[in-house]
Amino acid sequence: MTRKFLSLAMVSTALITSSAYAEDVTLTIESWRNDDLTLWQEKIIPAFEASHPGIKVKFTPSAPTEYNAVLNSKLDAGSAGDLITCRPFDASLALFDAGHLVDLADMEAMSNFSDVAKSAWQSDDGSASFCVPMASVIHGFIYNKDAFNELGLSVPATEEEFFAVLEKIKEDGNYIPMAMGTNDQWEAATMGYNNIGPNYWKGEEGRNALIKGEQKLTDPQWVAPYETLAKWGPYLGDGYEAQTYPDSQNLFTLGRAAVYPAGSWEISGFNAQADFEMGAFKAPVQSAGDTCYISDHTDIGIGMNAATDHPEAAKTFLAWVASPEFASIFGNALPGFFPLSKTPVELEDPLAKEFVGWREECESTIRSTYQILSRGTPNLENETWGASVAAIKGAETPEALGKKLQDGLATWYEPHK
Known part of the structure; x- marks a missing residue:
């Protein structure tokens, strides 16, 4: 009995010690x-x-x-x-x-x-x-299905269709066509430039060519996304310049905006806050039949x-x-x-499932600035934030923005000197 009691005592002590350590x-x-x-x-x-x-x-x-x-x-x-x-x-x-x-x-x-x-x-x-x-995470656009049904809108596949949809929403006047602000800057690059851009520079093909110095930020395929972003401003609603990221989230989940330039990371929060059915569509291609590219980052x-x-x-x-x-x-x-x-x-x-299904239809790539190209000063990722905002506001021409970014990269990155 003594031995048994001693054994139990030792086990008890060990458990207490373990418990104390765990805390x-x-x-x-x-x-x-x-x-x-x-x-x-x-x-x-x-x-x-x-x-x-x-x-x-x-x-x-x-x-x-x-x-x-x-x-x-x-x-x-x-x-x-x-x-x-x-x-x-x-x-x-x-x-x-x-x-x-x-x-x-x-x-x-x-x-x-x-x-x-x-x-x-x-x-x-x-x-x-x-x-x-x-x-x-995968980039694309989340939309309010109720708003689209109410206005008789179809999911756009091309850029022409995309802007036609935004124009119809604007003309109706009951919804902000697209919820995105420029106050925090990063959204304009992440959900703007690097959302639509891969369709221009052909995903990994262009990204890797930029890293190797075979393409430049002044090339048409790198400037064109800024030209497209320059058309977004009229559809972002009054005061978008001062609108923060949480402001944009709230505008969409409260049902006041019809489209949200998005990353798939929004899904769980939107599911909890929106009381309407949502759908998603990938970045529109320039012409019907073009190969699509998605930022699958x-x-x-x-x-x-x-x-x-x-x-x-x-x-x-x-x-x-x-x-x-x-x-x-x-x-x-x-x-x-x-x-x-x-x-x-x-x-x-x-x-x-809708987002991840695009992997079966499109070529995957990652954000253009994240690997190697943002190691120096000026930092290309941060510079792209500012350039994307400037494009949306119409503060500078797309060509000037491309030149500014290229000149900055060339000051420190050997393949571009």
Whole structure:
């Protein structure tokens, strides 16, 4: 009896010790997806904690436009979270080169991803992988089906049809034709220029040619999207110049705008807020029968802060992020973020299915400025924000904008000198 009692006491002590340790291990995640907070808190984190009782997780996002600056400040101050949500390509590569992200190439779980999925978070030579791929997002347009039915509108396939639809909505006067502002700038480039642009520069063909110096930002296929954006202004509603990203989201979900230039990341928020049926259409081609190209952008990964006090717990979480369980939860809890793991995920959301279905019809590419071309100063990604806004406002000619961007790139990027 004594031996049995001693054994039970030892087990009890071990459990208490384990429990005390578990309370001490809390991982904090840095992210720019502040609109996903509830879904992380209610679905993703509970699923992880249920199977990993020794680890607690906190999701602590920043505003998208402030994330890079906030994260860099925290990393420099030593106060950043254990896990770092990774933007694709150069922004995260810079963090890795600065010693802030750990090389995860030796993690067995990384074999769950294709080379293409991993390439957004690798060193140029592919030897180091510093973020676990989570998802890609697809660009296009979300529309209010009730408004389209009410006005007798069909989904546009060509640019001519696209502007004809916007004109009819404007003439009717009951809806803002398209909800997008220019106050925050990034939307004009992300949901404007890099949404419609791939149809002009032929996706990866043009993007890679620009990187190699075989094409220039003054070439017609790179200037033309600005010419098209210059036609958007009259359809964005009064005061669009001061309209913020949340303002645009609200205008659309409240049913006051008929079309929203979008990324698939909007789906979960729109589903929760809009009380009308939504549909989606891809960026219109210039002429019927043209090959279509979609921005299917490797958008989000997650890595480990090199300064974390809990490296083993952090790697445990990252291994779980690489699992089919996470892919299924993430893909369906956050419809519009399409998992990158090799294991197929059955999506439930009809709008997400509509977006991802374009992969069967069109050629996929990523945003033109994200790989290599934004490493120097001036930063081409940020310069494209300003140029896209200027095009929409009609502040500068498309040709002048192309020249300004090309001249800036040529000051530091060897293939363009």
